[in-house]
Amino acid sequence: MTESWIERFPDLAALPPAERAALVARAAVVSLPEGSVIFAPGKEAENFLLVLEGRVRVQQVSASGREIVLYRVSGGEACIMTTSCLLSHEAYAAEGLAETAIRAVAIPRATFQDMLGSSPDFRRIVFSGYSNRISDLMHVVEEVAFQRLDKRLAQRLLALAGPGGDVATTHQELAAELGTAREVVGRQLKELERRGWVALSRGQVRLSDRASLEALAQAE
């Protein structure tokens, strides 16, 4: 059982046996219930986290209470906000929430530093985590600064929709995804409904014309 998690990270599973054994011995698999706060402003992280299962949502909260989702970390990825805190003690104005129940590997600070020095593969995992996050953040900047809201909303609806084409969410939650206000989302959804592209009910958006939404999502 102690060996199982490392198989999710092929690069790590391929480490020299000694390093691999050390890592497995010193890391702990932790479980967190849905809704847990993984990190928050002012809370310093003690462990480096590799997410095994579940999804972490990282978002920013403004002074006025508005929120915006920055990115999500899924199984197989490193949660690099904690890393940053580990390495440079900077406080971020972001918080990480467990959107689902989480299983993750917690690697203590010292082991993390050791592994960084000893394992090129471990470094690659950490760096590519950073790299992906920077990429995500630049994408957010680009969207917020330059994209129309109807397009962004269509994108999110498509991304959040289950296979049946339903999105179980409130207008408030969608507004937090996009960094805008609830009323604005309400009006945008109303317009999409008027065009026959979605059907609205309390706490739910049903996508009734995916093709049109996709066209909108990809529009210039």
Add this chain to the structure above:
Amino acid sequence: MTESWIERFPDLAALPPAERAALVARAAVVSLPEGSVIFAPGKEAENFLLVLEGRVRVQQVSASGREIVLYRVSGGEACIMTTSCLLSHEAYAAEGLAETAIRAVAIPRATFQDMLGSSPDFRRIVFSGYSNRISDLMHVVEEVAFQRLDKRLAQRLLALAGPGGDVATTHQELAAELGTAREVVGRQLKELERRGWVALSRGQVRLSDRASLEALAQAE
């Protein structure tokens, strides 16, 4: 002379003599004129850059031609966009421009990888570069998504002003700093002028009431 640059990075200068010598031997000091494109979408980097002198501006350009400044890299810092390209071959939609003439240390890919493995201090420099950039990007998101434009403009004017209180820039350039449109900047400046906080002339903004601008910049 070959030894001089490393003194700008105390962490590196303090490396074990062997490593330090290897680094100095394999890295090259390069000079770039003002206006050089350090990196651009689609251009893959071959070297890791440590900026010695000068300033690099990293900005994003939208399809519609609007721009937004993401952050600046100054002397003593690592230019981590190039790093990312080095490590994960991801293409970013950002470009880096030399705002001033630049002197930088270019470290070849292989040496960079070696140093990452052998030197905790080198790792710290690289990681803290990443960390700072993530911090910068989150700050940009926060500003663009949640802050009023007059406040952001006041912040930029104060940041860009020389000691005499002059900002030599066009409305277009200010708009690119903030990710907005020229006309909007023009109107905002007009309003600041009406209040007597700035004086406008072609290609220049003179800050005539710093205290008021600072109050605006710090307003909620």
Add this chain to the structure above:
DNA sequence: TGCTGTCTGTGACATTGTCACAGAGTCGTG
């Protein structure tokens, strides 16, 4: 049933973005 809290809808207004111009400053050149 009535109460309570959440979710949604709406109108009025402020702020910001877009578009299509026009006017004014600067510079080189004849």
Add this chain to the structure above:
DNA sequence: CACGACTCTGTGACAATGTCACAGACAGCA
């Protein structure tokens, strides 16, 4: 100097988005 070419700035009309103050609708529960 006169002229054109170019950049920089100003403006009005309108569209899109954000803010505020509500009111109504819905769900769960005593």
